[in-house]
Amino acid sequence: MTTTLGTPRPTTTGGTGPTPRQTTRKRPTPKPGEITFTTLNYIFFALFTLICAYPFYFLIINSISSNNLSALGDIRFWPRGIHFDNYTQILALGGLTQAAAISVARTVLGTACTVLASAFLGFMFTQEKLWKRPFWYRALVITMYFNAGLIPMYLTLRNLHLTNSFWVYILPAIVQPFNVILVKTYIESLPKSLQEAAEIDGAGPLTIFFKVILPNCTPILATVAIFSAVAQWNSFQDTLIYITDQRLYSLQYLLYTYLNQAASLAQAARNAAGQSLASIANSASQQTTTSIQTTISVIVVLPILFIYPLFQRYFVKGIMLGAVKG
Numbered sequence: 001m002t003t004t005l006g007t008p009r010p011t012t013t014g015g016t017g018p019t020p021r022q023t024t025r026k027r028p029t030p031k032p033g034e035i036t037f038t039t040l041n042y043i044f045f046a047l048f049t050l051i052c053a054y055p056f057y058f059l060i061i062n063s064i065s066s067n068n069l070s071a072l073g074d075i076r077f078w079p080r081g082i083h084f085d086n087y088t089q090i091l092a093l094g095g096l097t098q099a100a101a102i103s104v105a106r107t108v109l110g111t112a113c114t115v116l117a118s119a120f121l122g123f124m125f126t127q128e129k130l131w132k133r134p135f136w137y138r139a140l141v142i143t144m145y146f147n148a149g150l151i152p153m154y155l156t157l158r159n160l161h162l163t164n165s166f167w168v169y170i171l172p173a174i175v176q177p178f179n180v181i182l183v184k185t186y187i188e189s190l191p192k193s194l195q196e197a198a199e200i201d202g203a204g205p206l207t208i209f210f211k212v213i214l215p216n217c218t219p220i221l222a223t224v225a226i227f228s229a230v231a232q233w234n235s236f237q238d239t240l241i242y243i244t245d246q247r248l249y250s251l252q253y254l255l256y257t258y259l260n261q262a263a264s265l266a267q268a269a270r271n272a273a274g275q276s277l278a279s280i281a282n283s284a285s286q287q288t289t290t291s292i293q294t295t296i297s298v299i300v301v302l303p304i305l306f307i308y309p310l311f312q313r314y315f316v317k318g319i320m321l322g323a324v325k326g
Helices: 032-063 067-072 085-091 096-124 133-142 150-159 177-188 192-200 205-234 237-242 251-273 289-305 307-316
Strands: none
Touching: 032 289, 067 289, 085 289, 096 177, 096 205, 096 251, 133 177, 150 237, 177 205, 192 205, 205 289, 205 307, 237 251, 251 289, 289 307
16 A cells, blocks of 8 residues: 555544644642742731831821820721811811812922923933933933032022922922933833834934834833822922912921921920820810821822822833834
8 A cells, every 4th residue: 555645644533634632731739848938928028018008007097086095095906986077177277278289280290291301301311413412411410419509599499580489399390310310221221123213214303202212111201200299299398498478388388387386286285284185185076186197197198199009000011012023
């Protein structure tokens, strides 16, 4: 019997072609040492998470618990005598709505300007055609280590008519050398073929920046946005130094003044009358130093905590995956 080339050979199962062999891989059984390490690893990070989260939990439960008990330090793990009068009384203070609007406006606008400026400068410092590029980059880095000081800064802003102006919150914080360096380093890690392909198609620097580089810098820009938003939201020293108009007070500065006034009044009452906090706070909802401190801390910290989940996914997502195909 002769067989010709290309004729399928008979198989033992009666078919005319080879049958693919299906194999199933079994997971290797973990060793006792690996199980122990994994268990201890989970326990360690669970405890570490609890240690990091407990201070925020402590502030929240003390701000909604009985002011008598919180002033005496009896609230540690769960709230007791729950009420929300602290928040209603703090939020009813004069000028708080205007101050909150100023803080939100400076955070949103300041963050947007800082992110755009950091991205553009970081991009320009990667361009070899930039005139005197090493000189300008070194001049930027030097400002991280040397500055003129508070008085020259104040005189400069006053001569520019920025004191007692909303723009004093925005303009001085637009260019941050550290953020520019972060963006520059990230852009240098991008494939050069992206920009070269755009240049071949006739794109100019601005077109390359807005349509090629900027969309691929989402992770680092999200990081810069978080840094800038936290700094803008928490800042109150610029209000203290440059602002005397109460209409331009930020929320943090206004709450800072209320916090200092509450602490001073409570301390004066204890020194003058020799009374304890329990005798001063004769009702569960009457404000004490501790209740004011915890409530103000929650009001200041809580909004910024919601920003992190919005940007967290950009830290782990590979934006450049598949951006350049061979």
